[in-house]
Amino acid sequence: MTETDRVIVSGVGYPDLSDYSVGIVVIEELTTWSPPGNVVVEDLSYNPIAVVQRFQDEAPDRRFTRAVFVSAVTRPSRVAGTVKCYRWDGALPGEEDIQRAVTDGVTGIIALSNTLVIAEHFGALPDEVVVVEVEPQSNEFGAGFSPPVAAAFDRVCELMKTFATDGDAVARLPLEPLDYAISPGWGLTVQ
């Protein structure tokens, strides 16, 4: 990484939704960190179209070269508190699914999958995207985490700092697709 490379470290989630707020709370925690000058720490838990516009607002010579995202992501058969890190390969679903993601995005859904798909579709993401997934357990209203997510929290914060500053650590991460569904498709059955 050169001095001109810029990194954005961001979380995506809902506030006050226990484990599902982990993306937001990690970013709040990282505001106490003094990162290098090329690292921006910012909550991106809002309309993904606005996220696209926020990325596009950067001057061409100031565009981010790496984005590191953290969010609660539910996957089948994964133990709560599991932390999974990978570089996203940027592969997009079909157009109908992207449309579905935009519809969800502009009508209020905050989800990492939507944010990534929409931002990538509109060419707003940096070439290098790192995803840190935390498997949630509780979706109760309110602050605080379940014990497994609380136990993982400090480690997640350290991972975010590492991926913000250590290009070699990022390079060692596997390159993976988003392997969860964006949309159930057209939705029409004729019987």
Next chain:
Amino acid sequence: MCFKNLPVEFDSQGKPFLREGIRDPYGTGTATPSGGPRQLTPDKIEELLRRNGHVKALDFDPVTRVAGALAFHSVADFENRKVLEARSVATLFRGYEVIMVGRDPRDAIYITSRACGVCGGVHSTCSALAIEMAIGCCPPPLGVLIRNLALALEFLYDHPLHLHLLAGPDYSQVIVEPTNPSLYEKAKTAECRYTAIHGFRTMADLMTDLNPLSGKLYLEALHMTRVAREAYVLICGKYPHPQTIVPGGMSSTINLTVMNEMLVRLSQFFDYSKKLALIWEDITQFFYAANPEYKKVGARRANMIDTGIFDHPDAYDATYENADAWGNRRWATPGAIVDGKLVTTDLKKINMGLEEFVDHSFYAEWTGEGKQQHFATDPSGNPLSPHHPWNKVTRPRPQGQNWKEKYTWDTTPRWDRLGMEAGAYARLWNTAVARKMPENPFIESTGHSLKMRLPAGALPETEIEWTVPDVWNAFERNRARAYCQAFTTLVAFNQWLAAMEILKSGNARTSTPFHIPTKGEQRGVGFWGAGRGYLTHHLTLDRGAVSNYQIVTPSTWNASPTDRWGQPGPYEEAVLNTPLLEETNDPKKFRGLDVLRAIRSFDPCMPCTTHIQSEGGLITREVNTCACGLDD
């Protein structure tokens, strides 16, 4: 007399009373409202499906390009190209009404905002209005104007989103060409009438730029939502959940800088509004000319309801007693329209005629069995139904889906026992016909139309006119919604000008101090509107805490199921009237486009905490989003 079905009459002073000699005035048998298509019985449908190969079940689950979780079950006769059964299914419960009980009423402003990911501000405002009425607190003039402005800006986000992101693609090249190739052939040579304003020479050009993700109109709508958002956050702090709406006004600081920054953004909607209206003029006129059958897509009786919106600072006093007076001074006039005729503009009559039923909904009944209704009258002593929101108790009862019994989480609101629809178009219709809107240089209510003079931007000053249509269908809903962008822009500009006059006088106060009473029982209602139309929050306080909270949204009306009198809900009625105009006889190639056009023209806005099911029936993720459609 505005009520035909409820046993409510009026004395010589106009005071309403219940007709005498009726043992159970609000009983089901007191009136039998009629009109509109009827559903076939489930047994008859089963028989038709069994005996006829050309009768097929069409299930849309989920209906895509709508906000939230809506499913739609229909049965269609492919030989006769018509729909035989239509069932609107709100698939999830959201629970805001339950969440609110026992809380400090001020919480409602923040909690109910979360009911929607688009129009959080309208829920916050509606809460604030209900609290103001309950506790007796009225905002200062600038507070009223800034509140109006904030909500107009929210609509300027919402209307383009509906027109060019959600409904618009149904008229795009990528949808029309494969489903109706002969229609698209006509579009290639059909010249647009309003090229000088919107720039499209042929309808095919226009359809191509309606294409989702890549069309210029789709991308422009995304950009314009940003412009509206930027203006909105100047006064509301953030979008979609504002931080500055309080009982008694707004907590934002308003100065010349804020006003100027707002104007920079608002003025971008002058030209955009001209384009939107005339694009949808061209779309509507082309489809009607190409095939008059399109007039039947989404058609239903013109039964509409709206509470009006945008208060006049000289009139609004937050009292129920004067609701008729201040309601009629609103920039958008309240009203109930039955079979195309405006029958009242009185907010108290609109409120008196409102009932909610749960016969086909996943809720338990709260009336009957000797139960005493909580309020026999409204605060002015006018009669109320036991099914009125002030008397309603939300009792969720999840159970299996059955078309004969219960099949949706939406309730069945009815006004004078009629299935009314809500939408921005009701706002236009009432305002056009009533001729009550405040005098101003930009909008004129003629009694049959609204003339709107949009100031010059890059395009010259342009007058456009929305006329009350003689048919009511999917195209008219979208066309009216497009004109509503101009209406909203000009209402906002009027508020901006009035706010500047107040600022010049040196009065920058935007809120009135308030006190939540800790003794006794109070009640209030917020009469407001979303981008999609009608919105009410009915609130009861008991010793300072919320003892009942009831929300009726536009999609509560529109997505409602068939009622106890057999009247289908608005989506259902619109689909039952829709011909299947796709150019295929192969059910496997059929996409249900006209059914979807009918449904999407209402701009459905459905529930939160949605469990999206994959084809394998597995829950694949949980999401929170707009919840306008469900009973709470």
